[in-house]
Amino acid sequence: MTFATQLNAAILRTGSVTCVGLDPRLEQLPKPLRESVSGDRKDSVAAAYTQFCCEIIDAVAGLVPCVKPQAAFFEQLGPAGMVSLGEVISHANRAGLIVITDGKRNDIGSTATAYADAYLGSAEPDRSPWGSDALTVSPYLGRDSLEPFVEVCDRRAAGIFVLVKTSNPGGGYLQDLSVDGKTVYQSVAELVTELNQTRLDADGYGPVGAVVGATYPEQLVEMRKAMPNSILLVPGFGAQGGSADDVRAAMDANGAGAVVNSSRHIIFAHKREEFSVKADESNWQDAVRAATVQMNEQLKG
Numbered sequence: 001m002t003f004a005t006q007l008n009a010a011i012l013r014t015g016s017v018t019c020v021g022l023d024p025r026l027e028q029l030p031k032p033l034r035e036s037v038s039g040d041r042k043d044s045v046a047a048a049y050t051q052f053c054c055e056i057i058d059a060v061a062g063l064v065p066c067v068k069p070q071a072a073f074f075e076q077l078g079p080a081g082m083v084s085l086g087e088v089i090s091h092a093n094r095a096g097l098i099v100i101t102d103g104k105r106n107d108i109g110s111t112a113t114a115y116a117d118a119y120l121g122s123a124e125p126d127r128s129p130w131g132s133d134a135l136t137v138s139p140y141l142g143r144d145s146l147e148p149f150v151e152v153c154d155r156r157a158a159g160i161f162v163l164v165k166t167s168n169p170g171g172g173y174l175q176d177l178s179v180d181g182k183t184v185y186q187s188v189a190e191l192v193t194e195l196n197q198t199r200l201d202a203d204g205y206g207p208v209g210a211v212v213g214a215t216y217p218e219q220l221v222e223m224r225k226a227m228p229n230s231i232l233l234v235p236g237f238g239a240q241g242g243s244a245d246d247v248r249a250a251m252d253a254n255g256a257g258a259v260v261n262s263s264r265h266i267i268f269a270h271k272r273e274e275f276s277v278k279a280d281e282s283n284w285q286d287a288v289r290a291a292t293v294q295m296n297e298q299l300k301g
């Protein structure tokens with residue numbers, strides 16, 4: 001089964017398009033985990049990140065189709081953080097969640113192949129060492145930097161999400177530039193659609209997905225039409241201000257074809273007043289679950 005087929009099936013099975021972003025930050029961890037850390041020792045922080053993310057996975061398994069570990073927060077800890085990232089991905093694999101590793105990688109073709117080999121594919125027999133089902137990828141180096149990823153996607157039933165229109169305020173600096181009568185993000189969308197053409201599943205989706213931010217609802221409508229064969233990864237919901245109304249256009253007629261990411265608003269829900277937890281924050285997982293259910297409901301409504 002291809003990546004797109006699997007992700008759409010998981011969306012329909014769970015009745016959810018929520019993607020839970022795993023972006024751990026030491027200072028925002030719930031008390032019991034913060035207190036388990038000795039000093040600022042990186043291996044101790046990494047152990048807390050592993051426990052935090054694995055318990056989030058246990059709390060949301062069955063409620064959502066996928067999780068998105070953000071590699072940056074693990075890399076920040078050095079080698080111990082990378083071990084933690086590997087453990088978190090494996091735990092999500094075992095919990096039956098689709099894993100989109102957020103690394104925003106890319107390079108010249110031959111190096112891109114190494115990134116693709118490293119990250120893409122969770123299924124035996126040709127499982128990648130990181131074991132993620134998909135990876136976020138930058139298009140900045142051009143078509144021949146994306147093709148190696150797509151070839152590995154073909155071999156390992158994996159997917160990529162190409163940065164098309166990002167959620168950050170400064171993204172337009174390059175993405176909105178006009179060249180030959182179209183913007184850079186529109187040109188990237190055309191390339192994404194082209195790469196999918198010979199690779200469509202029965203529902204018309206290919207392995208090349210696209211990132212389009214919830215913070216640009218008009219462009220989201222435009223990009224849904226421009227990339228009918230791409231699963232959209234829509235970040236920027238919640239903490240960055242994106243609302244359910246802003247992302248409604250991302251989903252197809254079946255309510256699939258897109259996932260909406262929220263990181264801080266779900267994983268640090270113990271800090272939100274509406275999800276009050278005990279003073280010792282020992283039941284922080286209840287807040288994670290409640291915030292996930294709330295987001296699912298908002299996106300259905």
Ligand SMILES: O=C(O)c1cc(=O)[nH]c(=O)n1[C@@H]1O[C@H](COP(=O)(O)O)[C@@H](O)[C@H]1O
Binds near residue numbers: 168212240262265
């Ligand atoms: O590729 C991404 O996931 C991504 C693309 C983008 O345009 N904007 C964006 O915020 N992201 C990521 O999505 C997550 C958003 O986190 P929250 O703002 O806490 O929900 C972070 O891991 C970002 O790196």
